[in-house]
Every structure is written in structure tokens, then in C-alpha cells.
Amino acid sequence: MNILVTGVGGDIGQSVVRCLREAVPSARLIGCDIDPYAPGSVLVDRFELVPRAVDANRYLQRIAEIVKMHKVSYVFPITDGEIDVFDQHRKRLQNTIVLIINPFALSVFSDKYKTVLHLERHGLHCPRSFRIEDFTNQLDYPFLIKARRGWGGRGLIKIQTAEEFAFHRDRVSNAIVQEIVGTTDEEYTVGVFSDGVNTHSINFRRYLGYGNLSKFVELVHDEELDRIARVAADSCDLRGPLNVQLRKTGEGYMPFEVNARISSTVYFRHCFGFQDVKWWLNLLEGEPIEYKPRYQKGIGVRVISEAFFDLEEVV
Numbered sequence: 001m002n003i004l005v006t007g008v009g010g011d012i013g014q015s016v017v018r019c020l021r022e023a024v025p026s027a028r029l030i031g032c033d034i035d036p037y038a039p040g041s042v043l044v045d046r047f048e049l050v051p052r053a054v055d056a057n058r059y060l061q062r063i064a065e066i067v068k069m070h071k072v073s074y075v076f077p078i079t080d081g082e083i084d085v086f087d088q089h090r091k092r093l094q095n096t097i098v099l100i101i102n103p104f105a106l107s108v109f110s111d112k113y114k115t116v117l118h119l120e121r122h123g124l125h126c127p128r129s130f131r132i133e134d135f136t137n138q139l140d141y142p143f144l145i146k147a148r149r150g151w152g153g154r155g156l157i158k159i160q161t162a163e164e165f166a167f168h169r170d171r172v173s174n175a176i177v178q179e180i181v182g183t184t185d186e187e188y189t190v191g192v193f194s195d196g197v198n199t200h201s202i203n204f205r206r207y208l209g210y211g212n213l214s215k216f217v218e219l220v221h222d223e224e225l226d227r228i229a230r231v232a233a234d235s236c237d238l239r240g241p242l243n244v245q246l247r248k249t250g251e252g253y254m255p256f257e258v259n260a261r262i263s264s265t266v267y268f269r270h271c272f273g274f275q276d277v278k279w280w281l282n283l284l285e286g287e288p289i290e291y292k293p294r295y296q297k298g299i300g301v302r303v304i305s306e307a308f309f310d311l312e313e314v315v
Contacts, residue, residue, distance in 0.1 A: 002073055006078050007078030010079065012079075013031065014039060019277040023278035029045050030070045033050065034049070059085060063093070080110065101261075102239065105238060112257060113129060116178075118236075122231050124232075131175075132175045139179050142159055158180075182249045184208065187247050188205055189243060201230070202274040204219060219272060228253060241276045241280065243262075243263035
């Protein structure tokens, strides 16, 4: 089996490669990225350069070349931009399966405003959120401005005063204003996987670092988080993975974002027995999915490492 993983210059692409190495050791892994010195290039069997996904035609043409050259059976698109391109061109790659979730789920959960409306329609309590053009001081300061689309905290601004809001309001578009709930000490990330019948989930309390990555995760058992995971999956006829981000408040857990893709805690999940990368392949191969948790409790800490290129020894 030959598998292409995109975006191996980033943490998620590298984590997916590590999951595949351990879960499907017989697979031949091809990686691609826009950066010739992508750190994940040292982890794959073959590395290929690709153009940026903003140029959809050039990007897809190059992906098709790589798929043909390496006889790729499955493509794992990693970044939001790449996922958007594959979503809009679902039939472009023939005889190759691209691992993205269904169009409805992507359209809802790729938009932070639609996400909140959708989850509230299904009975979940979310932070109060407004399109920036509709906001007329319904929230007390401080609050957040967020880009409606994007990941990793991109386009996130904490607004402390009316002057700050006036400054940023005229400089951003396609954004939401969102209430700040809870604290960073009570932030949770829930990995979700459904085969269309059974929904599995794993819950971590997380602490951010290295930008906006989960630096430290602690396994948590909570039936309410499991229920929220089932609601999210059932609401969109999920077959594949999701990641729900929440904060715990005096009113309970409040989901504030859903990642409609494999998320940055994927290797943490994998090591705890929640193997959503492997399960997605199992689902497409018609094989059964069985979740066997490895640990009752535990903590995971992200490791930073290095890769080296073009080295010449001193003679």
C-alpha cells in the first residue's frame, strides 16, 4: 500500500507519518510539502515538492503526477487549504481515495460561525458568537475576534477596549466576535471517530505552548465529553475523524471550535490507543474498527526535535 501525506513540513503531517509507520509498517509513505527542507521529509520513503494549494489547478496537477508516479492508493491531505481544494474537486483523482470527511460536515465545521449555530441547534451550549458586521456591543470586554475560517489560532485577536475593536473591525473581514469563556487551565480537546454506526472518543485536558499547539495533554474520563462527541458526530453523519475544542465553565462544557480533519493531538491519541489514522484506512478497506484503550490515566508532552540537510563533513 502506497500512501501520500501532504504538509509534512508541519506538526500534523509529521504526526500522521509517525502514526502510519507504527500502525501500517508495510506501507510505503510518500510525503509532500511546499518547503524543500520540510522536517517531515526525513521521515518518509520518498519526498516530493508541491506548489501552494492557493493555485488549485497547479497543485492538483502536481498531486496527480505524484499519485501516478508512486502508484498511490490513499492521500491524507493535512492543511485546511489543501482539504478545501480536495473538497471542491472530489472527483479529480481517479482510482485514488482522498481521506476527507463528507461535504456537509466540512462546510459546517470549517466555518466557526456555522459551527456554533449548528451545535446549538443540536442542543449544545456554545460561547455567544456574532458575525463581526452584526456586532453592536452585545458582549462585555474582553472578547475575541476570530477569522471564520482557518486553524492554529490564525486570525485570533483579544479585544480589551472599544478603541481596539474599532481599530480591528475596519481591518478584518469574514470574522466573528466571540465571548471568552472559562480559562486556559480548563481547556479540553476531544478526538472523535465514527464509522457511521459507532462513535468513539478520547478526551484530553490540554495546555498550549509552542505557538498554539497542545504542548501537554492529560487523559480525562468524562461521560459529558463523550456525549458531546456523539452529538457532534451524529449531527453530520460522520464517517471519519473530528476534533472538538472546549472549555469547562460554571455552566458546563462549551465547545467553541470543531476541526473537520485530523488534528495536532493525533499522535498523542495514537499512543493512548485511539488510532484514528489507522481506523480511517480500516473503514475504507471494509475492515472492523475496535477501540482498545491502552491506559487508564496518563500525560503526554510534546517533544521538539531537529532535522538536518545538505551536510558536508569537514575533511
